[in-house]
Amino acid sequence: MxxxxxxxxxxxxxxxxxxxxxxxxxxxxxxxxxxxxxxxxxxxxxxxxxxxxxxxxxxxxxxxxxxxxxxxxxxxxxxxxxxxxxxxxxxxxxxxxxxxxxxxxxxxxxxxxxxxxxxxxxxxxxxVTVVDPGALRPSGGGDHFKVFTPYHRAWLAADWRAEVATPDRIRLPAGIRVGDLPAPPAGDSPHVVPGGAGAGRDRLRRFARLAPGYGDRHDDLAGDGTSHLSPYLRFGCLSPLAVARAVGDRDGPFVRQVCWRDFYYQVALARPGLATEALRARAADDWRTDDDAFTAWADGRTGVPVVDAGMRQLHAEGWMHNRARLIAGAFLTKYLRLDWRSGLRVFDRWLVDGDVPNNSGNWQWVAGAGFDTRPHRGFNPIRQAERYDPDGDYVRRYVPELAAVAGKAVHQPWRLPPALRRTLDYPPPLEPAGAEPAWLR
Missing domain, CATH: 3.40.50.620 (HUPs)
Known part of the structure; x- marks a missing residue:
């Protein structure tokens, strides 16, 4: 130009x-x-x-x-x-x-x-991405990758563009009316991270020092070793290329998550109906309708503590730990058999980092509707909770009704002695759609 x-x-x-x-x-x-x-x-x-x-x-x-x-x-x-x-x-x-x-x-x-x-x-x-969404094509043909692992290999081998310098000076045309920024709207969540590139750079600097331990910590629900950079990437406050380079290890576990982001962007480019149209033809698209169960899930009142903790974190912070997103999504789609698109809409309302490629791609993956080599995989919420929240601290942080329940017993309050259970203002687990799972028996 x-x-x-x-x-x-x-x-x-x-x-x-x-x-x-x-x-x-x-x-x-x-x-x-x-x-x-x-x-x-x-x-x-x-x-x-x-x-x-x-x-x-x-x-x-x-x-x-x-x-x-x-x-x-x-x-x-x-x-x-x-x-x-x-x-x-x-x-x-x-x-x-x-x-x-x-x-x-x-x-x-x-x-x-x-x-x-x-x-x-x-x-x-x-x-908007590290590698341009249309730049990588599968060797066997096609306009986009449908499986993450070969995409990741191609992504790692690709030439990344050079970061560009910040302009020294910007000169506006004379007489331009810049316009006023309207009064800040009120958000729904009281504990959303602050917006802006300055806040994003501060968070990136803090995370870069801790990134070497990311692989060991990022699934710890209570310890919360994730980067919290996703809102800043969603709005482009941070360059995803600069984020990937700041962490240092191109083939490390955190940069792999950045690659997942690029993966879904190239899927969204090829599949513009990603938010509404399943990527995988299901053997039986048998989603059921249960308004009461859906409302209980959306409000964090399912009676399964780790699911409720995730949904309440979403309401409080406009963000949810990634492991909790997987657990909550699998509970809605695999346990309640409710349509993933209804869950996507709830996340889209609350998530500060919500965007079409990642929100839709991840929901399709967890529901078995997307590009996943194991579409029928399940997430046992109790096993997940005991593994990633072994002391129950994450649940007690977001589900105060269970604050007095010690240790990992908090993950299965329906197994508590009846006298103690009656003192808790907490519902029993929702009925499953289908056979009762072993963890509920």
């Missing part, structure tokens, strides 16, 4: 460090308009994400002002607002990060058509 003025449309790359679209525009143009459009069509889906987004935008505005620029804010359709602003200041080009969701791809197609109509250039840049 060459010329006088360019617009950089921020979407899910809310940072100035290692932002290829911003860096290229600043290198090739005299004036740059950093733009974010608050799209009413995306607002209100998750109060937690709306709040986090507001904090991200405030942080991004401060970072751009430190470079001499500002974040220009508009409300409405992102394509219409981008073209309107570009025409107002005779911009010759628009830069945007590529993305894979059905919404993002439709936005890109419309933006390209409008740029062509108004004789502007449009460039799509990497930055």
């Amino acid at each position: 060459t010329g006088r003025t360019a617009v950089v449309l921020f979407t899910r790359d809310l940072r100035v460090r290692d932002n290829p679209a911003l860096a290229a525009a600043c290198a090739g143009f005299e004036r740059v308009v950093p733009l974010f459009v608050l799209d009413p069509g995306l607002a209100g889906r998750s109060a937690n994400r709306d709040r986090f987004l507001h904090e991200c935008l405030a942080d991004l505005r401060a970072a751009l002002r430190d470079l001499g620029g500002d974040l220009v804010l508009r409300h409405g359709d992102p394509v219409a607002e981008t073209i309107r602003l570009a025409r107002e200041f005779d911009a010759e080009g628009v830069a945007v990060a590529g993305d894979v969701s059905r919404y993002a791809r439709a936005r890109e197609r419309r933006l390209r058509a409008e740029c062509d109509r108004h004789r502007m250039s449009l460039r799509i840049f990497p930055g």
Whole structure:
């Protein structure tokens, strides 16, 4: 891109460090308009994400002002607002990060058509994943990988792009109206992590020092040795490439999790119906309907403590430990036999890190509907709880009704003496859909 003025449309790359679209525009143009459009069509889906987004935008505005620029804010359709602003200041080009969701791809197609109509250039840049979602193809043919292990091998062997430097300075066109950031919306969860690239970098620095022990700690529910970086990756406060490199061990267990993220992005690129259409043809798509059981699961009142602890952590923090996500998801789909799409919608409402590729891909995997070589695998919630929360501390943290139950007995309160059980304000386990499992007998 060459010329006088360019617009950089921020979407899910809310940072100035290692932002290829911003860096290229600043290198090739005299004036740059950093733009974010608050799209009413995306607002209100998750109060937690709306709040986090507001904090991200405030942080991004401060970072751009430190470079001499500002974040220009508009409300409405992102394509219409981008073209309107570009025409107002005779911009010759628009830069945007590529993305894979059905919404993002439709936005890109419309933006390209409008740029062509108004004789502007449009460039799509990497930055949402480590490796571009369409860059790796299976050797046996096909446009995407359906199994993680061969994808991981190809991903490790791929050439990663170089991180780009933060621009030295950003110069806005004269007379531009930057717009006000609206008042912060209220989130649903009281203990959501703070949004913004600054908070994300602080968390990454802390985690990088602990990352060598990640493989031993990340499944510990009570110890919580996970990175908590997923919200910052979801909004692009942190570059996933920079995160993978900061940890140091490219073939280590944490970077493998980053690769899982890339894996689902390349699936979402090839399968735009990922959030609603099962990837694997089921022998019998026999999901049942039980509104009471579903509500009990969503509210954390199933009577199975580790499941309830996970769901209550979700409500309190807008986040859930990954091991707890697997347990809660398997309980809904394999034990209650309720449709994974209903669980996905609950997670989408609460999760700060909720996005289409990972939320949908993981739900399909745990339900046996996705790309998994063992679709019928189960997660015995008691065995999982006793292994990953052996002292019951995670359960007692989020299920206060059971705070007085000592040790691992907290995982099976229905086996407590009747006199003690009657003192607990805690429900019995939900009835299973099908044969009673051994752990409940």
